[in-house]
Amino acid sequence: MRLKGLFRILTVLLLVILSVTTWEVFYHSSFYMFLAMEVIVIVTAIYLIIFYRSIIKPLQVIGDGMDLLKEQDFSSRLREVGQVEADRIVGVFNKMMEQLKNERLHLREQNHFLDLLVNASPMGVVILNLDGQVRSINPAGCRMFGLPQEGVATGKPLAAIDSPLSAELLLIERYQSQTIRLSDASIYKCTHSSFIDKGFRHSFYLVESLTEEVFKAEKKAYEKVIRMIAHEVNNTTAGIASILDTLDDTLRRTGCSGDLEGVLQVAIERCYSLSRFITNYADVVRIPEPQPREQELNALVASCKRFMENVCRNRNIQISMHLSEVSPVVQVDNLLFEQVLVNIIKNSAESIGSGGQIHIRTTARPASLEIADTGRGISKEAEPKLFSPFFSTKPGGQGLGLLFVREVLLRHGYAFSLRTCPDGLTRFKIILE
Numbered sequence: 001m002r003l004k005g006l007f008r009i010l011t012v013l014l015l016v017i018l019s020v021t022t023w024e025v026f027y028h029s030s031f032y033m034f035l036a037m038e039v040i041v042i043v044t045a046i047y048l049i050i051f052y053r054s055i056i057k058p059l060q061v062i063g064d065g066m067d068l069l070k071e072q073d074f075s076s077r078l079r080e081v082g083q084v085e086a087d088r089i090v091g092v093f094n095k096m097m098e099q100l101k102n103e104r105l106h107l108r109e110q111n112h113f114l115d116l117l118v119n120a121s122p123m124g125v126v127i128l129n130l131d132g133q134v135r136s137i138n139p140a141g142c143r144m145f146g147l148p149q150e151g152v153a154t155g156k157p158l159a160a161i162d163s164p165l166s167a168e169l170l171l172i173e174r175y176q177s178q179t180i181r182l183s184d185a186s187i188y189k190c191t192h193s194s195f196i197d198k199g200f201r202h203s204f205y206l207v208e209s210l211t212e213e214v215f216k217a218e219k220k221a222y223e224k225v226i227r228m229i230a231h232e233v234n235n236t237t238a239g240i241a242s243i244l245d246t247l248d249d250t251l252r253r254t255g256c257s258g259d260l261e262g263v264l265q266v267a268i269e270r271c272y273s274l275s276r277f278i279t280n281y282a283d284v285v286r287i288p289e290p291q292p293r294e295q296e297l298n299a300l301v302a303s304c305k306r307f308m309e310n311v312c313r314n315r316n317i318q319i320s321m322h323l324s325e326v327s328p329v330v331q332v333d334n335l336l337f338e339q340v341l342v343n344i345i346k347n348s349a350e351s352i353g354s355g356g357q358i359h360i361r362t363t364a365r366p367a368s369l370e371i372a373d374t375g376r377g378i379s380k381e382a383e384p385k386l387f388s389p390f391f392s393t394k395p396g397g398q399g400l401g402l403l404f405v406r407e408v409l410l411r412h413g414y415a416f417s418l419r420t421c422p423d424g425l426t427r428f429k430i431i432l433e
Helices: 002-028 031-071 084-120 139-145 164-169 211-254 260-284 297-314 334-352 401-412
Strands: 124-128 134-137 176-181 187-197 200-209 293-296 317-322 329-332 356-363 368-373 415-420 426-431
Touching: 124 139, 134 139, 139 164, 139 200, 164 176, 164 187, 164 200, 187 211, 211 260, 293 297, 293 334, 297 317, 297 329, 297 334, 297 356, 317 334, 329 334, 334 356, 334 368, 334 401, 334 426, 401 415
Parallel strands: 317 356
Antiparallel strands: 124 134, 124 200, 176 187, 187 200, 293 329, 356 368, 368 426, 415 426
């Protein structure tokens, strides 16, 4: 545009000079001299037109093309100017613009497909910016972190997300994978990697849930082991108990039992205790499928509190209730869920020992139940193993209580967590939605 304006100014100046010169010649020279000057003016005008079409206009077209590139307007095209060399440049430029347009369209389609793929993926994807803050997180990641919606964590450091998973991710070195088991019985395979964007390296995490697969494998394994052990032990103890009963009856009839009677009774009772012990293990794999019905959560909690009050009173443990004003109505199997609550409160009481408090709280939005105790707490080493089969932190514990709780809550489809919080309270939280 500047070149075009300069050309116009020069043209006007040249025409003014020629006109003034022609005027002077007309008044001071002959007719032929005047005619010659008119011819010079016409030739100069023609030359200016040719010069504009061959030099200025192609340069102007090229300048317009540069402006289009600068504005990234790849949909516009340049017109040919009727000059061979310039038209070749115009043709190459238009072809380049077409390719850039197609590349941009292809890139947008790829990005759109990638966004759809990431959002629909069951694998959690967390992308960080250069400052280590969350740049984006997909819906699966939000569910894994317990976030109510997308965008809540955007712009925050990963450590600022209130979730045990975020703390574990920060411990994974770049280009490393690690299987993580959390205190809510969730199991994840996490990978820390990076990608290049605009010349800078950005970290991202891939989080794959293995919970269901691991639970299925664990259950299949311990079902087989428990059934085999239960079958062999019950058959053996039944045979031994029968022989001991017969021997006890024989000694009594002959009057020769004496001190042996007490010994035989102890042996018989031990056989029955062993049978009951192994039956408890077998019962874990025979949990019936839940039959959910609408229940008022506050009423269920109050019923379990009354049932466990005597146990807690003997240990000098107080149970305090903080129930929602409007009782949440939840879909639960009444019998199974009451047994879950009994197990949780019993574990809290055993963790306290004597002289402590158990706080039971319900909320309506979301419908949730929290049982917190002032017990000795759970170590970081024990947290990942809490819901594993046959693991127990109690001396002589069988590791069945939390396994039963896990199975029942998972069959109801409820999320739950168990951990010791910074305030010293150990909280078992259940989301009944």
